[in-house]
Amino acid sequence: MNHPVNHSGNQPLEPTPQADRKSLAAGGPIVIAGGGQAGALMALYLARQGHRVRVLESRPDLRRVDIDAGKSINLALATRGIVPLKELGVYPSLEPILVPMAGRMVHEIDGDAGLQPYGLHPEDVIHAVSRSDLNAILLDAAEATGNVEVTFDVRCRQVDFDRKVLTVTDRNDETAVSVVPFGTLFGCDGSSSEVRNAMLAVNGGTSTEAELDHGYKELNIPPGPGGSFQIEPNALHIWPRGEFMLIALANPEGDFTVTLFMPNDDGPGATASFADLKTEADVEGFFKREFPDFVPLVPDLTSQFFANPTGRLSTIRNTGWSLGGDAVLLGDAAHAIVPFHGQGMNLAMESCRLLDRTIREYPDDLALAFRKFEADRKPDADAIADMALDNYVEMRAGVVDPDYLIKRELALELERRFPDKIAARYGMVMFSTRRYAEVKKRAERQQEIFAELIAGAPSLDQVDFDRAAELVRTLSPLPAPI
Ligand SMILES: Cc1cc2nc3c(=O)[nH]c(=O)nc-3n(C[C@H](O)[C@H](O)[C@H](O)COP(=O)(O)OP(=O)(O)OC[C@H]3O[C@@H](n4cnc5c(N)ncnc54)[C@H](O)[C@@H]3O)c2cc1C
Numbered sequence: 001m002n003h004p005v006n007h008s009g010n011q012p013l014e015p016t017p018q019a020d021r022k023s024l025a026a027g028g029p030i031v032i033a034g035g036g037q038a039g040a041l042m043a044l045y046l047a048r049q050g051h052r053v054r055v056l057e058s059r060p061d062l063r064r065v066d067i068d069a070g071k072s073i074n075l076a077l078a079t080r081g082i083v084p085l086k087e088l089g090v091y092p093s094l095e096p097i098l099v100p101m102a103g104r105m106v107h108e109i110d111g112d113a114g115l116q117p118y119g120l121h122p123e124d125v126i127h128a129v130s131r132s133d134l135n136a137i138l139l140d141a142a143e144a145t146g147n148v149e150v151t152f153d154v155r156c157r158q159v160d161f162d163r164k165v166l167t168v169t170d171r172n173d174e175t176a177v178s179v180v181p182f183g184t185l186f187g188c189d190g191s192s193s194e195v196r197n198a199m200l201a202v203n204g205g206t207s208t209e210a211e212l213d214h215g216y217k218e219l220n221i222p223p224g225p226g227g228s229f230q231i232e233p234n235a236l237h238i239w240p241r242g243e244f245m246l247i248a249l250a251n252p253e254g255d256f257t258v259t260l261f262m263p264n265d266d267g268p269g270a271t272a273s274f275a276d277l278k279t280e281a282d283v284e285g286f287f288k289r290e291f292p293d294f295v296p297l298v299p300d301l302t303s304q305f306f307a308n309p310t311g312r313l314s315t316i317r318n319t320g321w322s323l324g325g326d327a328v329l330l331g332d333a334a335h336a337i338v339p340f341h342g343q344g345m346n347l348a349m350e351s352c353r354l355l356d357r358t359i360r361e362y363p364d365d366l367a368l369a370f371r372k373f374e375a376d377r378k379p380d381a382d383a384i385a386d387m388a389l390d391n392y393v394e395m396r397a398g399v400v401d402p403d404y405l406i407k408r409e410l411a412l413e414l415e416r417r418f419p420d421k422i423a424a425r426y427g428m429v430m431f432s433t434r435r436y437a438e439v440k441k442r443a444e445r446q447q448e449i450f451a452e453l454i455a456g457a458p459s460l461d462q463v464d465f466d467r468a469a470e471l472v473r474t475l476s477p478l479p480a481p482i
Contacts, residue, residue: 014368020367022183023363024184028181028183029181034187034190035056036135037331039188044088045356049356049360051147054148055151056151056154056166057150058189062136073257074131075345076127076128076249079346079431084352093141094134098127098129099234099252101249103235103236104399105232105235106400107239111292116399118426120416124430128251159185159199161198161323165182166185184326184327187199187329188329188330199320200318209314210316211313211314212312213263213264215274216260217308218258219260221258221297221298223254229250233256234250237249237256238395243269243397246258246261247261277305280302315385315388316332317335317381317385321373322367328373330352335378343430350433351373355373379437380437406459407450407454408424412424414472417468417469418469421477425440425443432481433482434481438479439479446475449472449475
């Protein structure tokens with residue numbers, strides 16, 4: 001028999017002894033902690049397999065109550081998120097509320113702005129989507145199966161894996177405690193996951209949080225007259241300023257969600273920090289100096305600045321994503337990354353698709369399915385965590401660096417000439433489902449080739465394309481989609 005291989009250690013993953021095996025169908029109640037993007041999507045996948053699922057969500061029902069999701073109002077949706085939405089038939093309901101973005105609109109300090117397209121093909125676009133609208137569509141679709149029951153305003157507090165019960169409290173009355181039995185528990189409760197904390201205490205797994213010394217603050221560019229867009233809607237706007245940056249993504253209502261990313265404190269190399277911006281005069285002076293073309297777009301800039309919280313950003317890497325066939329982590333609970341590649345949710349949604357597939361591959365051995373899922377997915381989660389950190393430097397500084405710009409031009413030219421052998425890293429991450437770990441490795445190899453070709457050739461017409469063809473021939477085929 002072929003055993004699935006554990007990619008992290010190259011050890012075969014052994015099937016569970018017969019007496020301990022369980023299936024999802026016969027394993028008792030299926031409970032999902034957390035009804036965000038991962039929880040709602042996984043509920044839909046499981047319901048489609050015919051399972052009955054209970055989702056426990058700590059916030060109120062966002063379809064009925066206007067709530068602040070606590071983090072970015074809109075998100076960039078890309079291929080890895082779109083594939084599962086199409087697979088589940090949800091994408092058509094979402095399409096009307098998507099705002100396509102064909103590239104980065106880079107705003108220089110003198111007010112000049114230019115579009116850097118994301119790829120070579122018209123379909124190389126990402127989409128801005130409202131976090132809460134997407135979540136609402138997923139919850140509606142899950143409930144419409146008739147197999148999913150969502151309970152709002154209940155927070156999972158403790159998990160007793162021996163008795164297989166979750167202790168939950170009512171959001172409006174913390175003294176109202178109840179107990180929810182489960183057969184299989186999906187921990188989709190985000191980056192501060194209670195399920196993860198409970199599980200790591202018993203399965204020997206580890207969790208490492210690396211907090212970035214940069215934070216973020218959200219602002220809003222209101223619509224112009226008659227609900228018009230004040231700046232180009234079909235681009236992701238970046239104001240790159242070396243150590244910090246501002247970005248903006250359009251919403252269908254004509255406004256833009258803006259995020260300022262910058263160091264929390266003055267440190268070595270920091271030219272500005274959140275700690276410097278204490279008074280209205282500080283904020284006004286900073287924005288006028290660094291983002292002069294942005295200031296007129298937001299009349300109440302300083303009041304927004306002080307009304308909105310400053311968020312923190314972390315990468316959380318975990319091992320031990322499951323406990324036998326009783327529990328598994330998914331989404332940010334398993335792998336939380338910084339937002340600079342616009343991939344956290346896309347990664348989470350792709351993980352749901354792959355977990356569903358793995359469960360169907362091993363229907364009678366859930367514990368093996370869960371271990372196989374982690375073995376396959378952990379290297380990919382680690383790779384995109386690294387690439388997301390790299391992309392911060394690219395966005396805040398690279399996009400105006402002449403060396404970066406010529407390499408990018410060369411990458412696109414080689415992709416045009418050798419489409420089977422060369423693909424830009426950004427495109428492989430955003431517009432494909434190739435394994436992140438393979439994308440990272442391939443992109444590193446391609447970078448070596450670009451560096452050799454660019455050395456001594458300061459512009460594209462001086463590149464030796466015969467040598468390029470020789471180097472490209474040494475490459476293996478591009479990684480396959482999963
Ligand atoms: C500033 C910022 C910008 C981002 N931009 C992008 C982007 O452009 N593209 C992208 O792909 N990703 C982006 N992300 C990442 C993305 O937000 C997350 O990766 C994604 O939301 C993960 O989904 P999730 O369902 O795993 O977690 P969450 O969305 O955090 O959902 C967890 C859910 O569980 C609930 N919950 C938490 N604790 C409990 C509990 N104890 N009991 C019950 N329920 C609980 C929460 O209320 C929530 O509904 C961004 C993140 C940030 C911070």
